[in-house]
Every structure is written in C-alpha cells, then in structure tokens.
Amino acid sequence: MKVSWLSAVLVGAAATNAIDTISAVGNKFFTSSGTQFFVKGVAYQLTPADPLVDATQCALDVDLMKTLGTNAIRVYHVDPKANHDKCMSTLADAGIYTLIDLDTFDTYILPNDPWWNQTQHDRYSEVMDAFIKYDNVLGFFVGNEIIARANESQVAPYIKTAARDMKSYRDAKGYRQVPIGYSAADIAELRPMLQDYLTCGGNSSEIIDFFALNSYEWCDPSTYATSGYAVLQEQAKNFPVPIFFSETGCNVGGPRVFDDQAAIFGPEMVNDWSGSIIYEWIEEANEYGIISYGPKVDPTATGSNIEGGFTRAGKPTAISPDFDNLKSQWAKATPTGVAKANFKPSVSTRACPAATSGGWLVDGNVALPTLGETFSGTYTTVPSATVTESATAASGTSSSTSSTNPAPPTKEIAGMGAGLVGVMLFFTFWL
Numbered sequence: 001m002k003v004s005w006l007s008a009v010l011v012g013a014a015a016t017n018a019i020d021t022i023s024a025v026g027n028k029f030f031t032s033s034g035t036q037f038f039v040k041g042v043a044y045q046l047t048p049a050d051p052l053v054d055a056t057q058c059a060l061d062v063d064l065m066k067t068l069g070t071n072a073i074r075v076y077h078v079d080p081k082a083n084h085d086k087c088m089s090t091l092a093d094a095g096i097y098t099l100i101d102l103d104t105f106d107t108y109i110l111p112n113d114p115w116w117n118q119t120q121h122d123r124y125s126e127v128m129d130a131f132i133k134y135d136n137v138l139g140f141f142v143g144n145e146i147i148a149r150a151n152e153s154q155v156a157p158y159i160k161t162a163a164r165d166m167k168s169y170r171d172a173k174g175y176r177q178v179p180i181g182y183s184a185a186d187i188a189e190l191r192p193m194l195q196d197y198l199t200c201g202g203n204s205s206e207i208i209d210f211f212a213l214n215s216y217e218w219c220d221p222s223t224y225a226t227s228g229y230a231v232l233q234e235q236a237k238n239f240p241v242p243i244f245f246s247e248t249g250c251n252v253g254g255p256r257v258f259d260d261q262a263a264i265f266g267p268e269m270v271n272d273w274s275g276s277i278i279y280e281w282i283e284e285a286n287e288y289g290i291i292s293y294g295p296k297v298d299p300t301a302t303g304s305n306i307e308g309g310f311t312r313a314g315k316p317t318a319i320s321p322d323f324d325n326l327k328s329q330w331a332k333a334t335p336t337g338v339a340k341a342n343f344k345p346s347v348s349t350r351a352c353p354a355a356t357s358g359g360w361l362v363d364g365n366v367a368l369p370t371l372g373e374t375f376s377g378t379y380t381t382v383p384s385a386t387v388t389e390s391a392t393a394a395s396g397t398s399s400s401t402s403s404t405n406p407a408p409p410t411k412e413i414a415g416m417g418a419g420l421v422g423v424m425l426f427f428t429f430w431l
C-alpha cells in the first residue's frame, strides 16, 4: 500500500515537471542527461514580493523570456508559504531553471555584526523545503553581497558556515544534491581570496557548491583584455566548483551590446565559467531593465501595480536595442562543453589564503562558527585537510592581480548593491 501510494506521487511529480535536474561536478554543471549546462540567466524580481506566485504574470514574462533564449532566472526573495506550482511548471515547460536566494529581509548575515543562528537556519530551510520539489531549481544562494567592502571580509567564515549547514540539512532530509552557493560583490582587493577561501580547506562538506560573481566590469564598448575579464579568468582557472556571473550587464557608456557574453561563452572563458545572469529583467530607476511594463510614471504616483515610478506588472515589452542585442549574443553562444561521462575533475578544494594587511582578514583555514555563534573578533586557525597540489598551484598563480585590475572597486560593487538599496527602500516604503 505504502509503496504504491508513494510511486503514484512520484509519477505525478514526474509528469508535471519533465525537465532534467542539474548537479555540479568539479567546476561544471551537468544535466541529468549528462550534458554540460551553461547558465543564460536573467535577474527576475519585479517588486520585493515573491515573483513566482502570480501565475498569470509569470506566464506573460516566460513567453517573452523564451524569445530571448534564457534558460534560467535568479529570484532574490521568495515567500516559502506561497504556492509556486503553476509558475514553476510554466518555467519548466519553457526549459527555464531557477536560482533562489535562501535569505529573507530579516535573515541576512550582517557584514559588521555577523551571526548564524537557529532563526536563520529555520528561515533558509523553509525556502529549501518549499522549492526542493521542483526539478527546475538549479541552485540556492546562502547570501548576496554580504561582503561589500574589503574590511568586511572577516564575516566570510559565516558564509561558509551557512553553506555547510544548509548542505547538511539538504543531505539529512534526503533531498537531491541541489548546488548551494554564494553570490559575491566584485571587490578587487578581495580577489581571489574570497573565492579561494569559500572553496578551501580540504573538506567538501564545508565549502560552497558554486561561486557566483556580481560583476559590472565590462561596460560596452570594451574587450576581454581591457574590461578586467582577463583577470577574472586567470583567477577562475582550474576552480574546484562551478563559477559564473550571478549579475552582469553594465549599462554605463554606450548602448548595451553585451559583448561580454561572447567572451564568457567563447574560447577564452568557456572552459572555466558556467555562464551568466544578466541584471535585470524589469526596467526601474537604475535603468538596468531589458523589458518594461509601460512608460515611466511620476515617482510619487500610486496605483495598481505602480511602485517607485514604474509599472511592475502586465504584458512585458522588450526594451530596444538592449533586449535584441542580448538575444543575438545568446543565439550565437552555443558551447557544448564536455560530456559528464568524459569529465574527470582534478581539483577538490583550494588552499586557504593567508591574511594580508589592509585586505583579506581571515588567516588560513579557521574553525568555522557553530550554529548560534556570534562574532568574537578573531578566529582560531586549524590546519587544512588534504589540499591537492594543483589547488595550491592554482591559488599561487592568481594571488597578486588586484593591482592590475583596471576597474575601480567602487564601480565593481555598484550593481545590485545599488539595486538592493532600491529594493530595501521600497520595502520600507511598503511597510
């Protein structure tokens, strides 16, 4: 009885959600059919509210996303208590995966007063519980731009702790191995230490499953060599876990031609990067949108679906020329990568970076905070477990590049940092 009931449920789930799942192996994502997966994503958050609840709106947006050629969206805030079935299956039918931030407005890990306690653990777990059933969940983020300045790097062990505990929760519940990672602000002084630290120490249970970067270094017109991407690539070589752009699409300078997409999916970067997420779907005050729901309105105007001077629902209209420029870049970018069967990753974790004066503040492989621990100001260093030689070499070759980075840090952290402030203001306004 029990068995047949269970298989009925499983058959039902499979029928409504016929899309391959995705997992991380070494530095690559693979579909359950064994082909490599590259993210062509868009950041999708129309208001601070969960955008995966309104099935009608979702369907209108997904229709246009299909013509863009996107295969993933990133959502920053969801409501774990809401029903997401319809929107998630509309997305799945369109071949679109989701990357979901686990944190909520009141459970961020704070850069200057970090803690990681049961309240956060519970909130993050609720989001995982609500979304794990959808095969088109590609990954979860334990945080977004928690570290926004060099002197905040001391909270990095809390990020790792959150990843460790969410991975352990996922495994204890018997959930599939959905990758759990972090979305970092692009700060020259902390590169490559932050990405190395979050994937260091020799214990795969204690590292993030992917590293994602919010980078606004490539402002068209630019090139691989002059944008700063060559430095990013050098530091991403031979990485232990998938690395990709969780926000990109600088809008300073000329019209956005998204030439960085040709680099990310081209011969320079495609062996080490797993794609990118364009910031962002909806046009709002920061002018990063690739679609709009109507003309700009007075910022003080209120009304149905109007917030902060923009209409935030309805039928989306592509913004010209940005939307078509992105569409044609993605149409040209068709890497096949490597088949899972032929892929043998050689690096499991990186070496833990030493502290540097005025820069990276976490010295080596420190003992991770326990659940409920607040920050005492220092960490105890513990020896790294087995670190492979190639990991050490990779870290060694990429340590002294921040001075060669042509993009100033202020520009690099401008993107969703700015967007998020907008979102937070909104949220306050709405309360």
Ligand SMILES: *[C@@H]1O[C@H](CO)[C@@H](O)[C@H](O)[C@H]1NC(C)=O
Pocket: 115, 117, 118, 119, 120
């Ligand atoms: C976690 O920390 C926050 C902020 O200090 C606090 O409000 C909350 O009660 C704490 N939760 C637990 C379970 O201690």
Ligand SMILES: *[C@@H]1O[C@H](CO)[C@@H](O)[C@H](O)[C@H]1NC(C)=O
Pocket: 112, 149, 151, 152
């Ligand atoms: C970090 O630097 C900023 C200004 O650069 C300062 O306002 C802040 O207090 C510093 N934080 C810490 C923890 O030193």
Ligand SMILES: *[C@@H]1O[C@H](CO)[C@@H](O)[C@H](O)[C@H]1NC(C)=O
Pocket: 164, 203, 204, 205, 206, 385
């Ligand atoms: C790896 O980390 C996990 C989670 O913290 C821990 O339970 C396990 O004992 C560690 N393994 C080793 C070999 O240290």
